[in-house]
Amino acid sequence: MANNFLEQFLNDMKENVPGFIALSVTEIDTGVSLLSHTEKADFDPEIASTFNLEVAKAKMAAISALGLKSKIQDILITLDSQIHIIDMAENGDYFIYLAVDSSKANLGMTRALLKKYKKDVAKNL
Incomplete structure (x- = not known):
């Protein structure tokens, strides 16, 4: 990772x-x-991001086809034991993918922390 932010x-x-x-x-x-970073050896966030990119593109196409004037803020996927958040950049250039253990995480707090810490990413990308 070459970028300090x-x-x-x-x-x-x-x-x-x-x-x-x-x-x-x-x-x-x-x-x-x-x-890209993971705390679990058997969890590859780059592979997950590849598939999540397709999810995001499909949703953007659906929004366009419906003629909606809205942008995606985030996409939430809840599994039995995990929460996955695909957080779209306001400028549409990138997304942040975050996976957390649902037995240890609170959705509201997780979203708030992601919003808090992504500010430097938004300023620098």
Whole structure:
């Protein structure tokens, strides 16, 4: 990771988000992962981001087809034991993918912490 603001973002998320499992920041146009980290050896956030990019693009296409004038803020996926958040950048250039253990995380708190710590990412990307 060459970017200090991405390193700081990752450290803030790991240290402050209860149940942190994995995080990635991915460019939407290219699919390139700018940041990727996992706390579990059997969980690959880059693979997850590849599929989540397709989910985000499909939802953006649906919004366009419906003629809606809205932008996606985030996409929430709840599993039995995990919560996955796909947080779309306001400018539409990238998304942040966050996975947390649902037995340790609170959805409201997780979203608030993600919003708090992503500010430097938004300023620098």
